Every structure is written in C-alpha cells, then in structure tokens.
Amino acid sequence: MQLEQILRQRKEKKDILLMTHIVLGYPSFEANREIVRQMVENGVDCIEMQIPFSEPMADGPVILKANQDSLANGTTVAQCIAFGAEMAATYDIPFLFMTYYNILFKHGEDRFFTEAKEANIKGLIIPDLPPEMGENFFRLAKENEIAPILIFAPTSTQERMATLDSMGQGFIYCVARRGVTGKKSSFGDDFNEYLARCRNATRMPIAVGFGIQDKEDIEALKGRADMAVIGSQTIRLVDEQGPEAVGPFIQGLR
Amino acid sequence: MQLEQILRQRKEKKDILLMTHIVLGYPSFEANREIVRQMVENGVDCIEMQIPFSEPMADGPVILKANQDSLANGTTVAQCIAFGAEMAATYDIPFLFMTYYNILFKHGEDRFFTEAKEANIKGLIIPDLPPEMGENFFRLAKENEIAPILIFAPTSTQERMATLDSMGQGFIYCVARRGVTGKKSSFGDDFNEYLARCRNATRMPIAVGFGIQDKEDIEALKGRADMAVIGSQTIRLVDEQGPEAVGPFIQGLR
Amino acid sequence: MDNKGFFGNWGGAYIPEILHQTFQELHVEYQRAKNDPAFWQEYLHLMRTYSCRPTPLTYAENLSNHFGGARIFIKREDLNHTGAHKANNVMGQGLLVKRMGKKRVIAETGAGQHGMATATMAAKFGFDCTIYMGEVDVRRQRPNVFWMEKMGATVVPVKDGSRTLKDAINEAFRDWVTNIDSTHYVFGTACGPAPFPEMVTWFQSIISEETKEQIKELHGKLPARIYACVGGGSNAMGSFYHYLDTDTELVGVEAGGHGIDSGMHASRLCGTDASPGVAQGYKTMFLQNEDGQMLETHSVAAGLDYVGVSPILSDLWEKKQVRFEAATDKEVMAALDLTMKLEGIIPALESSHAFVQAFKEAPTIAKDEAIIINMSGRGDKDIFTIAHAYDDPSWKEFIISRAAEYSSKS
Amino acid sequence: MDNKGFFGNWGGAYIPEILHQTFQELHVEYQRAKNDPAFWQEYLHLMRTYSCRPTPLTYAENLSNHFGGARIFIKREDLNHTGAHKANNVMGQGLLVKRMGKKRVIAETGAGQHGMATATMAAKFGFDCTIYMGEVDVRRQRPNVFWMEKMGATVVPVKDGSRTLKDAINEAFRDWVTNIDSTHYVFGTACGPAPFPEMVTWFQSIISEETKEQIKELHGKLPARIYACVGGGSNAMGSFYHYLDTDTELVGVEAGGHGIDSGMHASRLCGTDASPGVAQGYKTMFLQNEDGQMLETHSVAAGLDYVGVSPILSDLWEKKQVRFEAATDKEVMAALDLTMKLEGIIPALESSHAFVQAFKEAPTIAKDEAIIINMSGRGDKDIFTIAHAYDDPSWKEFIISRAAEYSSKS
Numbered sequence A, B: 001m002q003l004e005q006i007l008r009q010r011k012e013k014k015d016i017l018l019m020t021h022i023v024l025g026y027p028s029f030e031a032n033r034e035i036v037r038q039m040v041e042n043g044v045d046c047i048e049m050q051i052p053f054s055e056p057m058a059d060g061p062v063i064l065k066a067n068q069d070s071l072a073n074g075t076t077v078a079q080c081i082a083f084g085a086e087m088a089a090t091y092d093i094p095f096l097f098m099t100y101y102n103i104l105f106k107h108g109e110d111r112f113f114t115e116a117k118e119a120n121i122k123g124l125i126i127p128d129l130p131p132e133m134g135e136n137f138f139r140l141a142k143e144n145e146i147a148p149i150l151i152f153a154p155t156s157t158q159e160r161m162a163t164l165d166s167m168g169q170g171f172i173y174c175v176a177r178r179g180v181t182g183k184k185s186s187f188g189d190d191f192n193e194y195l196a197r198c199r200n201a202t203r204m205p206i207a208v209g210f211g212i213q214d215k216e217d218i219e220a221l222k223g224r225a226d227m228a229v230i231g232s233q234t235i236r237l238v239d240e241q242g243p244e245a246v247g248p249f250i251q252g253l254r
Numbered sequence C, D: 001m002d003n004k005g006f007f008g009n010w011g012g013a014y015i016p017e018i019l020h021q022t023f024q025e026l027h028v029e030y031q032r033a034k035n036d037p038a039f040w041q042e043y044l045h046l047m048r049t050y051s052c053r054p055t056p057l058t059y060a061e062n063l064s065n066h067f068g069g070a071r072i073f074i075k076r077e078d079l080n081h082t083g084a085h086k087a088n089n090v091m092g093q094g095l096l097v098k099r100m101g102k103k104r105v106i107a108e109t110g111a112g113q114h115g116m117a118t119a120t121m122a123a124k125f126g127f128d129c130t131i132y133m134g135e136v137d138v139r140r141q142r143p144n145v146f147w148m149e150k151m152g153a154t155v156v157p158v159k160d161g162s163r164t165l166k167d168a169i170n171e172a173f174r175d176w177v178t179n180i181d182s183t184h185y186v187f188g189t190a191c192g193p194a195p196f197p198e199m200v201t202w203f204q205s206i207i208s209e210e211t212k213e214q215i216k217e218l219h220g221k222l223p224a225r226i227y228a229c230v231g232g233g234s235n236a237m238g239s240f241y242h243y244l245d246t247d248t249e250l251v252g253v254e255a256g257g258h259g260i261d262s263g264m265h266a267s268r269l270c271g272t273d274a275s276p277g278v279a280q281g282y283k284t285m286f287l288q289n290e291d292g293q294m295l296e297t298h299s300v301a302a303g304l305d306y307v308g309v310s311p312i313l314s315d316l317w318e319k320k321q322v323r324f325e326a327a328t329d330k331e332v333m334a335a336l337d338l339t340m341k342l343e344g345i346i347p348a349l350e351s352s353h354a355f356v357q358a359f360k361e362a363p364t365i366a367k368d369e370a371i372i373i374n375m376s377g378r379g380d381k382d383i384f385t386i387a388h389a390y391d392d393p394s395w396k397e398f399i400i401s402r403a404a405e406y407s408s409k410s
C-alpha cells in the first residue's frame, strides 16, 4: 500500500495523525530503537527518520546539533538504511527518510531508491530538492513507489502550490512559518488563512510542521490538518530526560 | 684681543694648539668647573662650551646624550651664559660657545650677542647656521667682535670654501670626515689631500675636529693643522672615570 | 546559464521551498538590471567615485626581470575600497537590494573580507546588516570583526560544524529563510544557488573589462595567460570573464595547503580528492567523503578554505577552458616574500596563490608575452595571520607586551 | 620660495655644512625635474599604474544629509597604494633619486605611514632602505615595522630624546651627513630644509590637481571650503595647492590632543603655545619653551604629533590665506565613529581631525555649496591604536588570548 492510502486509512480512526521525527544515530541507534518503540506504542502514525548530513541548511540548532553529533559518532548512510529497514519490518506504521539531496546524489539515486524500497520505506522528504532540480528523483520515486513528499511554505503562491501538488506524493508538508525547524510557531489568523490556501491547493493529506510542541498546538490543528509533525521537541526531550520520556510525552499529546 | 690673534700668539709657542669641548650642565655645572680647571691647567688653548639643545642634529650619541641629560637637569641658557662669563673671567684662554641656531634665535640674537660679549666670549660655533641663513648673525658678530667660526667639510668645493672663508672669523673648523661627532676618523691620503685644500682656501688658522681621540691622532696633525679639537672623548672619559681623569688625559696628549 | 541555473552539469538552485519566491524575485530583478544599460552605468559610477575603479594594472618590472621570461602584470584589486575584489560584487548587489526595496542584508564571511565589504556597503546604503562568521574565523580575524561592528554590522559567531565558512553559509541561509521578506542574502562568491554564480560573476567581470583595455595600452596585445586564486571562484571568474572567447590561457590556483596528497588542502578541481555533490544550494565538485559528508579543508588563506567551488568553474574545468593548479602554504609564503621585496606590494595570502603559479611558469614564457596575475586583495590586513605564519619573534613580543598591558589594567 | 628657500619669514635651509653640496645637487635636480614636462608625465604614469591615481572624490551623501548643510565630498587618499597620501611624495622623490643615480634611501617615520611608503618605493626602485623611527613609535606601530622589514628595509628604533618623530628626523640627518654620497634622505612632509617643503608640496599637489577636475564634474563648481589635517603639512599643502588663488576657503586642522589649553596637544598655528624657531633645518612655528627647547607634544594620531609645521603653512597662516583649527582626541574618535557608520569609510586618526572641523561647519554652509575633506589615509592599519582608543573589550580579549598562545609555545 502506498503512503497516501495508509495515512487515509489511519485518519479514518483519528481526529488527527501524528508524525514524529528522529535523527538517525543520535544520540545512538540504540536510543533510536527505544524512542521509535515508545513512539509507535503510544500511537504515532508516521515517523520521519533523518539521515544526518554535515550541512543541514534548513534545520535549526537542535536538529543541527543532532546531525553533527550523529556524524561524529560515525553514523553512515548504510547504517541508516539498515536501521530504517529494521524499523519498517518491526512496526506497522509508515517510515520515511528525511535527508538532504547530497546523501542520495552521492550514494547514487538509483541505488538509494532501490535500497530504500527494499527497506520498505514509504516516502522521502528532501528539503533542498525543489521539483525543478529533481527530474531523475521524481522518475525514480514513481518507479519505486516511494512517495516524494513536497513542502508548501507560507511564501508559496497558488501557482507554486499547484506545481508542487502535481509533483508530490503521499502528503503535503506545510511548514507553519518562515524559518528553520525547532522554533515555536503561533497559529493566528495568518496561519489559518495560509492553511486554507494549502487545503485548497491539494487533495493530498496535509501535514503541518515546524514548531509544534504540545497538546494545545495539536488541538489547534484538528479539523484543519490531517497530520501534525513533532520535530525538534522530542529531541530536546531525549536530551534532557532520556528516551523513556518519549512515551509519556506522546501519550500526553492527544 | 680677537680670537684669531689670540690663537696665533699661542701657536707661536707650540707645535699645535688644543681645543676641548664640554657640554654645559653635564654632568653638572659643578663638574664643568672642575673639568675646565683641569683642562686649562694642563695646557688647553681654547674651550668650546656647548649650550645644550633638544635637537642636536649634527651630534653623535655621546654628545647627544649629554645634551639631553643636561636639559633634564634643568639647564637654562641664562645659566650657560653666566657660566661662560665665570670661566672667561677666571682663565686666560679664549672661550667659545657652541650651540644650535635656535638657542640664539629664541633668546634674541641681539640679546645673545650682547650677553656673550659681556661674558667675554671670543667666538661662536653654530653648526646649523650656514652663512646664507645668517645675515643678521654675521652683522652682529662683527659689531660685537665675536668670531663666527665656520666649518669646512670634506664635501666642500673650492668655491664653497672661499665663501666660508670670506664670512668666518677666528679660525676655520675643518671636520675630518662625513658624519657626526664622536666616531674615530682615519687620517689617510684622502684626509691629507683634504687638509691641503683647506689650508689653501683660508689664511685663518685651521682646527681639525671630529674623532680625535689620542696623542697619536694629534701627532699626525702637527705641521698640518693649527689646532686639534677633542670633542666626545673627554665626555666619555668623565662618564667613565670622573672629572679628575681629564687632567692626566690632556697632559698625555702631547 | 540555462533557465534552471545550470552551467553544463553544474550549478542549479537546490533551495528550500520557502526561498522559492525570493529567488524568483531575485531572478527577475537581476535580469532587469542586466538588461538595463543604465544599471551598469550606475554601477560603474559608484565604483569609480567610491571604490577607486578602475584599479591599476601594474607592470612588475623587477619580478619580470627576476624570472627572465614573460612580462608580469599585476591587477591591483588590493586598491579597491575595503582592500579586495569582494567590494565589486557587494556594491553591485547593494544596488540591486535598493531596487528590490529591501532594508536588511546578511552575509557569510570566512576571511572576513566579504563581511567587511558587506558591512561597508550596508553603511553606505543605510541597510541593517548581520554577518555570519564561523567562530574559528572570528577568532583568527578579530580585526575584521572589530571594523564590521564599527560600521554598524552585527557579527554573529557560528558555533556549528567546523565553525568556518561553510557553516557561516548554512547559518546565513537559516537567517534568510526566517527573514525573507525584509532581507537580501549577499552571497560572497560565485557559488550558491542560481542566480548567484552568474550574478557575482557579472559584477566581478568589471575586473577583466578593465584589464582588457589596460593590457592593450601597456603591452599592445592580450596576455598569454591569466592567473587567479580560486576560493569560491569570484575573483577568478571576474578576471577570466572577458577572455573566455580569446586565446589567453586561464589558470585557476587552488589552496594546496600541506600538499595535494596530504588530505590537508582545499583543492577541488586540481587533484583527485573532490567529487560531484550538491550542497549549500548548488551542484559542484565538493571535498566530501563517500557518504557525501563534507570534509574539513585546510589552507593558510582563510578565503580559500572552502569545500565547494563555483559551478561555472567546474564547467570550465570539465570543458578544459580553464586549467587548475594548486599552491602549497609554503610556496605561498615564499611568493609573498618575493613580491614584497621586489615590488613593494603585499598580496593577500589568497592572492599569493596565483603568484606562486605565475612564478613557476613565467620563466618558460617568451619575453614578448605578458601574463596577468589577479591580485585579489591586500595582505596587510592579514597581519595576524602573516606575522604568525612567518613566526616573527618581534611580533610575538609585541603581542605579549600589549596583552600584559591589558591584563594588568583590567 | 625665494632663492634662499624662504616663504615670507619662514623656511630656509639651516643645515650642517657637510650637507651643503648635497642640497645644491638636490636643488638642481629638483629644478630640472620641475622644468621638464616629461618628468611630471612619468610621475603621473607611475602613480596611475602603481598607485591607483586619481583617487576618487566620493560624495558622502549620508553625512551630507545628516548635517543638513553643505554637500560633503571626501578625497580618498586612503585608496592610494600603502594607504595614505604619503606615497605621492615618496614615489616622486624615488624618481628623483633614480635621476641622481643614488642607490640608498633613508627616511624618518612617526605613524609608520611614511616609512611604509618609503620602504615600498625602495622595493619598487631597488634601493637599499633604512627607516628611522622613534622607539615609542616602533612600539605603538609594530605592524608597520613588520611590513617595512618584509619589504626589505632596515628599521632603526631611535632611543634619543622623546623617542618619537622629531628624534627620528634628527637621527636620519645624522645618517645622511655620514652617507651623503650614496644616500638620499626622503623627507616625509612639507617641512625640513629647502627644497623639501616646496618639493614635497609639488608632489602632493597631485591631490588638488585631481580634486579640481573632480569637483567640477560632480558638483559643477569649486568647493566653498577644503579641510585637511596638519601634521607636517604635506597633505594639507597638497590638497590646498591648486586652490590658493581661488575663492575656496582653506582650513587646516591641527591636533588638539587633550585640549588646546591643556598643554597636551600638537597645535602650532592654532592656539598660542607655539613661537617662531629654527630646528630640523628650517624656520617655522615650533612648540618650544622660552629657551628654545622643543616641548613634548600629544595627539591620539601619531602622524600629527610633531613640534614643527610646514613653513609654507606658517606663511599662509601669517598671511591669513589658510585658517587653522584644532580637533581634540575625543572629537576625533566621535567623527571617526560617525564616518564609519554612515559612509562605510574608515579614516585614519590623522585624517579624522579634518572630518571633525568639517562636521562642525557643514550645517552652517548652504546646501548648494560643496566642501571637500581630504581623507589623507585609511584607519584600518591603525587597528591597534583605534581599538585601544575605543577600549574595545573583545579586542583586548583577542590580544590576551593570542599572547597566551605565544607565551605557552615559546
């Protein structure tokens, strides 16, 4: 089953889906395992696993540091793909890879897609690969039935959203505000108007990310978005209280 | 009696005359007194007393330092003139002032000449006042019967020597070499040729200075110059061994 | 540049979606400026009255005689305002920013030269200004930081990654995606997402526009070769640009660091350590590992110490229109020394790389041929680096005694 | 200049006899050069191809608006090679030395600028070079010493007197009288024995030759006033020269130090502390005591910290053709600050004196009038002095940490 379909099915039983984010190899693959377990057990619907990159230009300080520490630990792309395969084989939710384009490019796009497919990865989020730059990428995504997830931004015009919608698969990732990951967003009138625009521009499910930190934020999204994305917040939590704090946190979100 | 005449008279009884140099107020007027006494008692024929100046551009390190130390002690021009008067009244040899032009200029040239005359000073050596710059100075010198002593240099042309000869009085000060005071000169062929040129250019007595340090140097000058000038060497001596060393040193020179 | 921003296989615009609109506007404004002859005239006027352009082309007679071959000419970007070619690009972008009606500029800086130039431009144009600079570079280039601050810029030390140029670039992008509406990112070299490589090259092409006239006046014909150091590639592109369709041979000189085989260098197009990659918004040859993670680079010249290189140069390299060489730190110090002693000119450490290669080749070139070395900047602002590199004892004493004064007073 | 080297009551050549012949030759060579139109052409060519002349005249729009009066133009000697107007004089004398067939040059230096320029010229012309510099100045200007040495000059710290500029001049004269045959003394300012004041003025007059054309192009008519700082007076004379017979008011700004009444300054023509005197080979207004002993002077700007002043300026002062003002250290720092922030230009501390007075007067001058500030040099080479004067804490930390590195390694 493909990503969009899986998400639609899960959405049937919930007000809103939850997607969480981890940085692979941070603080360790061991910890990643425990964190994913707690996430899945507490009802997370989708997990994006970030393959660390030395130049994560779209990420804020928390995820940036996690990328660096993971690489300093010696994390490799091969380990990340293997870990992804292990998770997808273990849990019955969709797993995505999030990373920067150079990781695929250098690995070989063909090879990357083949391995990701073997690993049963459902989608890819590549924030520095706009559709114009990804001809081969989108072809391979289609061939391998891995959803290329595209991003709407508050600066995106209607026309741009239409283009993105036509190229993306799985869901649309709506970033809540200008800026990088990890800072709190405020969901005021502007935001509502933006979200309405997003909804209008696509028939795919829409996920909202960037700065979602607590139950209140998620409540605010119910009925307007299909999925809420928790990014930096769980990394902060693990940093401060260890992997075992993740379960209770997720549980508390709805 | 005027300077040239005095020197000629003294020369009648000697192979060569000796002129020595002191910096007024260095190391102290007290010491100056003792030094002059020893000089005169040991047969010095003429003494040039340098009124210290803050910018003694033609002097080498020994005299330069003496100028500075004297000024640091608070030596004034008035003190120097008074000291000159005292010496001239005490000893029966000619005393000269050596200084830079600004000392006269700032004091007032008229006033300076009047006071120098009252002090019974016989001549002035002003190394930074070439004849072209000293119209007033030469007029006053004549009026006050104080000899303006001019300098021949190894770089002086015949023509220049003629000009200097026509303006100078008392004697001609031949500097033995290029450079500033205080370094040893060598009296080779070039020097002999130069001295012959000097002799040819003037009928005044000629004194030779710059770097004369011992009996040997003075021997070499006998018959060729009328007067030998001992400059920095006595200052060095006083610095190292005190004023009482001056007498024996002078005695040893001939 | 094709309409996607590629030069052959290189370039493009690999940018987060949030920047899409901003880049659209930038493209439009840039095209409008390029097509408006009055714009270039305004640019020339600014550079002529504010920045001492045209900078001289100096005949280095002593060096020429010393090597006994080609007539060596030096293009004097050291005399440009702020002391390097960087101002050419920055002033041009300043004019664009004015047209776009933005009020704030940001920039990355490595050696500090581009930051200085941007802070200067911001003061001149009345823009707010934030400069991102790796913490390591802040430490080695404190004088530049001091001046940037004095000109009213905020200098932010970047503490991520290798804490050098590439990290400053990432951080500047983070600022930009946050403040797109008010802010223009003044990219400092002919790298980054399109249209930066082309746009920066356009502004820097003023160098070759000038030398082409100057060399004809002074030498009667075009030069046999032109040498330029290659960090990001802007001074190289600027000094090559108007010669691309001529017989002049173009030579880019990269940082050889401790040696091209030592792993401690920043040679991307020369040597075999680099491979194609995509980062910081564009595709080029990067110094990266098997997994695509960027490597640490090394050069005595902070301005050459960068993992990527202009995609235009990668294209010209691939098409063999530009030859690439490397100069080691040691060779650089020797060339700097000789140039100071023989010509009374102090090239920046970056620029000295170009001198190294020119000196190697000059003796083999006929005496009636000219070569041009593009002296991208002046070295006297690098006193801390250069005195340090020479291990000068009086300099150390001086610093120690200054420090003693400060320690005892505080 | 009359045939004895006087300008009215001032000037002359009060030199030891040993130099007489050398000065004769210098006079002859200088006159020959002055009367040979090819010489000036050669000079212009050198300055154009080696030293970025003409330097720009920059319209300081932000400063003009800030003060709301006259249109402020800045003459950019900071962009001259070696960073100040000093090179104009030095390069000119270099050409003369070549004509005289001498092989060695010496110079005094205070701020280090003239020493830098001379060492540069010597490298370019292939002369041996010795620079005399007061020990105090060697200590405050170590970076300049470093570069002079790198360009092959010998820098001799002078330990006599106040161990500053005037003592370096005395020491240079001592060298000269010792080595007259081989050596030319490159006097650094429009002072000293004739023909130096006139000759240095001649070379520096290139500044006003340029501004006169430039201001007409940019403003349509001559400026109402011109401001220049006055140390020895060379940049002032250079920037005034071609306006002496015009209606433009000329304003020289001296170092007010801690205040004109504090005794801690270097104001000779402004204020009442100076009196006529003769030293260092010429007659002018000196800061001296009753006995004619020179006084210590004070200025935050090493290049203005001098007891004498150009005899030509003393003459113009006496004839009321130039007005003199003073700027205090404190005012200087404020003017520097404002100029950096509003124009992205860093004047030398010396030059900032001229800015102070211009800023005081600009608001009172009609908006359709122009004033020119002669920016004699750039301030970035004064980082040690300026950062120190601003009491910048990060700068201190930087120096302390550098020193710690050096101490632990040595």
Ligand SMILES: Cc1ncc(COP(=O)(O)O)c(C=O)c1O
Residues within 6 Å of the ligand: C084, C085, C086, C110, C111, C112, C113, C114, C188, C189, C190, C229, C230, C231, C232, C233, C234, C235, C236, C302, C303, C304, C348, C350, C351, C376, C377, C378
């Ligand atoms: C003087 C100088 N030259 C060269 C460079 C390298 O940049 P690019 O390759 O873009 O010219 C720099 C960068 O800071 C620089 O400061």
Ligand SMILES: Cc1ncc(COP(=O)(O)O)c(C=O)c1O
Residues within 6 Å of the ligand: D084, D085, D086, D110, D111, D112, D113, D114, D188, D189, D190, D229, D230, D231, D232, D233, D234, D235, D236, D302, D303, D304, D348, D350, D351, D376, D377, D378
């Ligand atoms: C930048 C600068 N301006 C001015 C001066 C003062 O000299 P002058 O009065 O001869 O122009 C100096 C002297 O070193 C200087 O370096």
